Amino acid sequence: MAKLRWRMLLGILTLVATVAVATSCGGSSNSSNTPASGATTSSSGAPSGTITIAGTQFQSWDPHFANFAQDIAQFYMVWRGLYEFDLNSKPVPSMAAAMPTVSADGKTFTVKLKSGLKWSDGTPLTAGDFVLGLQRTCNPDIAGNYEYILTAVVGCDTYYNSNGNPTATPPVPAKSATEKEALRQAVGVRAIDDTTIEYKLTDPQPTFGEMLAMWPTFPVPSSKVSKVDAAWPAPLANAYNGPFMPSAYTEKSSIELVPNPNWSGAQKPQVAKIVIKYIDDVAVADNAYRNGEIDATAVDSTQLAAVQKDPVLGKELVEYPATRTMGLEFNDSDPILSNKNVRVALSQAVDRNTLNTVVLQGANVPTTNWMPPDRSGVALGTYDSLIGYNVNAAKASLAASGLKTTDINLTLLMVDSAANHAVAEFLQSQWKTNLGLDVKLEFVDTKTRSARYNATQFQIVVGGWQEDYPDPENWMLGLWQNPSSQNKTKTNVAALDTILKQATYDQNDTERRQLYQQSEKLLLDGANGIAPLYHSGQHRLVKPYITGMKEEKRASDTFVPGDWNPEYWKTSKK
Amino acid sequence: MIAYTIRRIFLMLPLLLAIATVTFFLMHAIQGGPFDQDKPLPPGTRIALEQRYGLAKPLEEQYVTYLKNLAHFDLGISIATDRPVRDIIGERFPISVQLGICAFAFAMIGGLALGTIAAFNQNGIGDYIGVFVATAGSALPGFILAPILVITFVLRLHWFDVLGWEFGNYHKMVLPIVAFGMLPMALVARITRASMLDVLRQDYIRTARAKGLREVRVVVRHAAKNALIPVLTISGPVFAGLITGSFIIERAFAIPGLGQEFVSAVLVRDYGEIMGVTLFYAFIFAVMTLIVDLMYAVADPRIRY
Numbered sequence: 118m119a120k121l122r123w124r125m126l127l128g129i130l131t132l133v134a135t136v137a138v139a140t141s142c143g144g145s146s147n148s149s150n151t152p153a154s155g156a157t158t159s160s161s162g163a164p165s166g167t168i169t170i171a172g173t174q175f176q177s178w179d180p181h182f183a184n185f186a187q188d189i190a191q192f193y194m195v196w197r198g199l200y201e202f203d204l205n206s207k208p209v210p211s212m213a214a215a216m217p218t219v220s221a222d223g224k225t226f227t228v229k230l231k232s233g234l235k236w237s238d239g240t241p242l243t244a245g246d247f248v249l250g251l252q253r254t255c256n257p258d259i260a261g262n263y264e265y266i267l268t269a270v271v272g273c274d275t276y277y278n279s280n281g282n283p284t285a286t287p288p289v290p291a292k293s294a295t296e297k298e299a300l301r302q303a304v305g306v307r308a309i310d311d312t313t314i315e316y317k318l319t320d321p322q323p324t325f326g327e328m329l330a331m332w333p334t335f336p337v338p339s340s341k342v343s344k345v346d347a348a349w350p351a352p353l354a355n356a357y358n359g360p361f362m363p364s365a366y367t368e369k370s371s372i373e374l375v376p377n378p379n380w381s382g383a384q385k386p387q388v389a390k391i392v393i394k395y396i397d398d399v400a401v402a403d404n405a406y407r408n409g410e411i412d413a414t415a416v417d418s419t420q421l422a423a424v425q426k427d428p429v430l431g432k433e434l435v436e437y438p439a440t441r442t443m444g445l446e447f448n449d450s451d452p453i454l455s456n457k458n459v460r461v462a463l464s465q466a467v468d469r470n471t472l473n474t475v476v477l478q479g480a481n482v483p484t485t486n487w488m489p490p491d492r493s494g495v496a497l498g499t500y501d502s503l504i505g506y507n508v509n510a511a512k513a514s515l516a517a518s519g520l521k522t523t524d525i526n527l528t529l530l531m532v533d534s535a536a537n538h539a540v541a542e543f544l545q546s547q548w549k550t551n552l553g554l555d556v557k558l559e560f561v562d563t564k565t566r567s568a569r570y571n572a573t574q575f576q577i578v579v580g581g582w583q584e585d586y587p588d589p590e591n592w593m594l595g596l597w598q599n600p601s602s603q604n605k606t607k608t609n610v611a612a613l614d615t616i617l618k619q620a621t622y623d624q625n626d627t628e629r630r631q632l633y634q635q636s637e638k639l640l641l642d643g644a645n646g647i648a649p650l651y652h653s654g655q656h657r658l659v660k661p662y663i664t665g666m667k668e669e670k671r672a673s674d675t676f677v678p679g680d681w682n683p684e685y686w687k688t689s690k691k
Numbered sequence: 692m693i694a695y696t697i698r699r700i701f702l703m704l705p706l707l708l709a710i711a712t713v714t715f716f717l718m719h720a721i722q723g724g725p726f727d728q729d730k731p732l733p734p735g736t737r738i739a740l741e742q743r744y745g746l747a748k749p750l751e752e753q754y755v756t757y758l759k760n761l762a763h764f765d766l767g768i769s770i771a772t773d774r775p776v777r778d779i780i781g782e783r784f785p786i787s788v789q790l791g792i793c794a795f796a797f798a799m800i801g802g803l804a805l806g807t808i809a810a811f812n813q814n815g816i817g818d819y820i821g822v823f824v825a826t827a828g829s830a831l832p833g834f835i836l837a838p839i840l841v842i843t844f845v846l847r848l849h850w851f852d853v854l855g856w857e858f859g860n861y862h863k864m865v866l867p868i869v870a871f872g873m874l875p876m877a878l879v880a881r882i883t884r885a886s887m888l889d890v891l892r893q894d895y896i897r898t899a900r901a902k903g904l905r906e907v908r909v910v911v912r913h914a915a916k917n918a919l920i921p922v923l924t925i926s927g928p929v930f931a932g933l934i935t936g937s938f939i940i941e942r943a944f945a946i947p948g949l950g951q952e953f954v955s956a957v958l959v960r961d962y963g964e965i966m967g968v969t970l971f972y973a974f975i976f977a978v979m980t981l982i983v984d985l986m987y988a989v990a991d992p993r994i995r996y
Contacts, residue, residue, distance in 0.1 A: 176771055184728075260739035262732065274735070282738050283747055368772075368782060369947030370855065394854060396945045397955075405854045405945075408845050564723030564960050571731045580729060602734045 164376050164389045166688035168663060171402035171414035172393040172676040174369050179349035180332040181253040184262035186583070190675035191393065192332050194374055194683050195359040197382070199228050199247065199314075200330035202681070204671065206491075206587035208330045211382065212242070212358065217329065223321025223624050228329065230312040235379040236338050236356040244308035246336035249345060251306045251316075252276075254333040257297070258346045263333045265595075266585070269322040271305025301345060321622050323629060327586050360386050360684035369395055380684070387665070387687040393676070406658050412688070413666060413677040416656040418536065422478045424658070435657045438482065440489055440672040443581035444649035445544075450607035451576050453525055457643040458518035463577070464504040464648035465511035466551040467544060473651055476543045481651035487637050488592045489652050491672070492584070495634055500641045504648050508551045515552055522553045530575045533560035540579060573605050579650070584673065589633035593617055597640055597647075606646030613639040662690045692988060696981070703977045710973045711761065711966065715754055718965055725770045725960045744770050746962075757966065766967035771959050776967030780949065784971075787941075787948035789858050791934030794872035798929065802876040803922070806883025807910070813888065821880060828877025837870040837943035856946040863944075871940045875929045882921050890918040920987075927983030931976050 175188040180196060183189060193201075199217075200208035210216065212234060217226040234242035254261035255273040257280040267273045279300050281291035292300065305317030318325060328334060338356035342349065349355075352363040352372065360382060361374035371394045376386035394411055396402040402414040407430075416424050416434065424430045445464065447454045454460055469483035485500040486493065498505075515522075529544060531537045541558045548554045556577075561569070569575050585591050595603040598614050613636055620632035640647065657678050659666050665686040669679030679685060726732055726740050741747040745756065760767060766776040802825075809821030831839075844866060845853045857863045890896065891914060899909045936950025949968065956964035988995065 177773055179773075182773075257739050258743065260736065260743045262736055262740075264736060264739075265733045277739065278735055280739060280742050283742075284738070367947070368779075369952070394945070395947070396854065397951070398942050398945070401853060401943060401945050404841055404845060405852075408849060408853055410852055410854050562723070562958060564725075564727050564958070565721075566723075567727035567729055568723035570729065571727055583730070603731055605731055 164386050166388050166690055167390040167392060168388050168413070168686055168688050169392040169394060169411045170677045170680075171396045171399075171405065171411050173397060174395040178352055178355070179259070180335045181250060181256075181261050181337075182259050182349070183332065186675045189332055190680050191372070192335070193359065193681050194361050194391070195357045195363065195377075196332070196335050197359050198330050198332070198335050199230075200326065202327075202330055202587060202671075202673075204669070206671075208326050211330075212247075212336070213329075217326055219326075223323070223622075224318045226316040226318070226325055226329070227309075228314045228316075230314070231381055232312065234358065234381055236340065236358055237362045237377045237379050238338070238340060238356045239379065240338065240340040240356065241311075242336060242358055243311045243339075244314045245311070246339050247314050247334070248306050248308050249337040249339060249342070250335050251333070252301055252304050252345050253337060253342075255304055256301070256345050261333055263331070263585070266328050266331060266333060269318045269320055269325065271317045271319055272300060272303040273305070276300040276304050321624055323622070323624055323626065324586070324588050324590050327588055331586060360384075361391060364390075371395060374683075382684060384682075384684045386684045388683075391683060391686070403658070406660075412663055412690075413657065413659045415676065416658055418478065418480050418656070421480050421656055424656075425479075430658060433658050433661060435655075435659055435667050435670065435678050437655050437670055437678075438489060438491070438672050439653040439655045439674075440492065440584035440587070441581060441653035442484070442487060442489065442649050443481075443579060443651055443653065444487075444647050445644075446570075446578045446580045446606050446647055447644065448573055448576050448606060449609060449646055450573065453520070453527060454576060456518045456520065457645075458514045459520065459525065460644040460648065461504055462511045462514035462518065462552060463548065463554075464644045465507050465514055467547050467648075467650065468506045469650055470506070472540070472543055476539050477651070480656060481654045484649050484652050485641065486652070487640060487647060487649050488589055488633075489672070492587065492592065493589055493634055493637055494630060495637065500638070503642050504644050511551055525554055526557075527554070527576050528557040528559050529577045529579070530559050530561065530566060530569060531579060532563050532566045537579070544579075570605055573607060581647075581649075587673070589630060589637075590620070593633055593636050593640070594621060597636075597645070604646075608640070608646035610639055610643075610645050613645070660690070663688050692985070696985065699981050699984075703974070706977060707970055707973055708758075711758070711970055712754075714966060714969045715757065716750075718960075718962055719750055721960075723960055725962060727960070744768065744963075761970070766970070767963035769956070769961055769964040769967075771956070771961040771964065776963050779952065779964065780967060780971055783936075783947060783949040783952045786856060786946060787936035787950060788934045790856060790867055790871060790940070790946065790948060791930070791936065793864065793868045794875070795930050795933045797868050797872035798875035798879055798933075799922075799926070801872070802879025803883050805876070805880040807887055809880070809884040810887035810891065811910075818884075821884060825877040825880040825884075828873040829881075831873065833870055833874065833937060833939040834943070836873055837866075837940060840866045840870055841943070854945050856944065856948075867940055867944045867946060870943070871933065871937055875933065878925065878929070879922060882925060883918065886918040886921045887914065890914045893917075923983065923986055927979045927986075928976070931979040935972050935975060 173187040175191050176185050177183045177188055180192045197211040199211060199213040201211040203209045212230055214229045214231045217228045219226055230244060236242050251267065251270065253259055254264055254267060255276045257277055264273065264277050279292040279297050281289040307315050309315050336358065341354070341356050352366045357377055360377060360380045362377045363372055364375045365373040371392055374391040375389065380386070396405065399415050400417045402411065403417045403420060405411045406414045424434055447460050449455055473479060473481050473483045484497055485505045486495060486497060488495070490497055529541055531541045537560070545556050545558055548556050570578055570580065582592060582596065594617060595601050597604060597608045598617055599609045616632055616636045616639065620629050620636065623629040623632060655672070655674060659678060663686065666678040669682045669685045671681055674680050726737055738747070745753060757767065768774065769776050769779055772779065805821040805824055808817040812818045841853050844850045851866050852862045855863055856867060896909060896914055899913050936948040938950045938954040940946070941948040941951035953968045956968060
């Protein structure tokens with residue numbers, strides 16, 4: 118009997134082990150190693166070698182829906198729009214034959230496509246594909262995160278809002294299917310013929326040409342997606358018009374890209390394969406780089422000083438500015454922070470140089486500018502006299518506020534991380550030492566911080582802006598105007614509102630840019646909503662046998678230098 | 692025993708319903724939602740997204756819809772990736788299972804061996820080594836051990852890789868298995884040692900030795916069965932804990948397992964994935980607990996259900 122019980126025990130254990138192993142031995146249903154019908158390496162200067170980089174898993178493979186930088190970085194490797202941005206952040210033709218023809222009133226843009234364009238599957242790429250792409254971004258069921266950049270396109274907002282709003286008071290009903298189809302047809306984009314697209318705007322938007330370089334206006338492969346709200350195919354089932362296309366994909370692990378044989382760009386891909394390894398932790402990516410498992414990665418900011426001093430890694434380090442500014446964001450509607458002198462005092466009490474050198478290990482550029490100088494044309498340091506570090510001026514500003522230090526109860530809200538603890542404690546010590554203020558620190562997780570920021574349930578946060586498109590408009594419009602749904606700091610400066618209205622539709626580019634410079638000064642004089650602290654820097658490691666990355670680096674790079682134009686990458690490692 | 696098993700399976704249903712209910716309402720009660728981000732979404736976009744994922748409906752209606760779908764084994768859609776949660780679990784879980792089984796085997800084989808050697812060499816060199824390894828394994832948490840292993844064996848010695856998991860490729864298997872299995876191995880070793888010492892002092896063991904039986908036969912035929920019962924007790928939860936993955940180990944080695952997926956889902960408030968993975972974990976633990984209880988009855992004839 119005892120033998121029988123032990124055999125039963127053994128049997129149960131064997132059964133459990135077998136079930137467990139069986140479930141673990143199946144491959145991922147989302148992975149494939151079917152080679153794409155891409156270019157094959159020949160012996161005469163054809164693409165060769167493999168470049169492996171560290172990246173992060175995309176949230177969505179749909180460019181008309183996507184929201185995150187890591188998604189967009191991968192889109193530009195496999196798709197292109199009518200235009201793309203050159204190294205000077207100017208739009209240049211990609212699928213388009215030339216720059217758009219703009220009507221005299223600035224409300225009609227006409228674009229001619231290059232002839233003979235094809236998708237990676239060999240089907241023709243036509244004007245209709247671009248029409249469907251824009252309609253898709255405006256479609257309410259797709260719910261494109263970047264629909265706002267197309268707000269000037271006739272009918273786009275109306276179509277986008279046609280699912281109604283059940284939570285409004287009173288509730289707004291959804292349109293019927295027939296009505297929605299009519300709204301789709303009324304969106305201001307049409308194919309005049311197979312190679313000509315016409316866009317109609319409600320107002321003359323001077324930056325619309327830049328919108329046509331952005332992912333929400335990418336074309337749709339109509340052989341794969343025939344209807345505006347059809348599901349977007351997965352990476353291995355889709356079609357591509359960019360320099361590369363996926364040949365293998367395993368979610369949360371990696372994606373492999375090979376040259377697209379139907380890429381129409383002048384610069385043909387020079388590597389046979391790009392592998393993006395999805396690694397969430399940059400410290401792990403750095404270890405993999407040091408171990409030779411990957412060829413390029415971002416630098417772990419906590420290790421930056423050590424990397425800079427390392428005799429080998431120091432030579433492989435590539436450093437350049439990013440298009441991101443971080444600063445102190447104030448809730449201007451708070452009873453204490455509505456006092457301009459308090460805001461200015463808090464800004465003047467912070468030594469930005471020490472913050473950057475000691476706390477941030479020299480990773481960024483200290484600043485009192487809101488827009489990076491390359492974007493605004495305003496030199497660094499221009500606003501130092503208004504809100505820059507000056508202990509005596511800070512004390513004077515606080516005195517001018519009429520408030521006693523004991524009456525000033527403030528809390529700094531931050532996302533809980535090791536780096537943020539260091540920044541917050543530095544700021545707290547600066548305000549205590551220079552102003553005698555006891556500012557409390559509150560650390561929460563990312564989503565809680567975002568929710569409270571969006572609801573303006575804060576006094577001070579450290580926040581900022583990462584550029585969506587390379588124009589001063591993107592740094593000002595919507596963020597600081599009153600009223601605006603994006604204005605979470607409740608900034609309320611009448612002169613700023615007026616000047617931004619003027620700038621939005623000014624067709625004279627020089628004049629427009631000057632208006633934005635003036636708007637920046639109005640914003641910062643009084644630290645109305647923001648007191649900038651630093652412009653972020655890009656810090657990347659690239660193996661010496663890789664070329665084309667450093668040469669094509671851009672401030673907007675996400676994973677590695679030059680990741681907006683990987684067709685220039687080359688490797689001498691076999 | 693069959694009736695008991697069937698009864699336990701049916702009892703899982705109200706358990707899973709209770710877990711689903713508590714998780715659902717707690718999840719929605721905490722601040723921050725899936726569409727809250729540093730760059731605020733335009734209101735129209737937020738409304739469109741909430742409608743797309745069914746979050747514009749009243750909470751009670753969302754709850755009932757979720758339960759109805761659950762009855763058809765539909766675990767909903769992941770908001771972060773727009774994919775069915777069932778598919779995500781189907782892809783991530785096998786990876787965690789592979790790592791978990793390997794770590795479990797490492798823990799059990801290593802722990803049993805160390806504990807038995809320590810017990811038979813009480814206060815001798817074998818005992819000291821066993822206790823040292825067990826104590827060190829208990830004292831070093833995964834987030835300390837993993838970087839130590841990476842620095843030593845990857846960056847200094849270049850013996851192994853740091854990235855990813857590939858079953859059959861020992862370069863990618865050894866370090867995650869050791870990092871993940873060390874703590875349970877230490878636990879098994881300590882319990883085995885204590886239990887074996889207790890059993891070796893029993894009269895029937897003295898009788899077996901007095902009869903002239905070889906020591907190996909004494910251990911295997913007489914001591915091991917009783918000494919293993921405490922180990923059996925913890926093996927179920929340990930196994931379930933290992934096969935459900937570890938956020939720390941999976942992140943340290945960039946392994947796309949379910950542990951890291953689950954923690955990420957909580958951090959980004961991916962409601963669909965939080966619900967689906969929580970219920971999946973609850974199911975795994977309930978099944979493993981049932982199996983352990985059944986194995987008691989097999990191992991110990993005195994236990995009847």
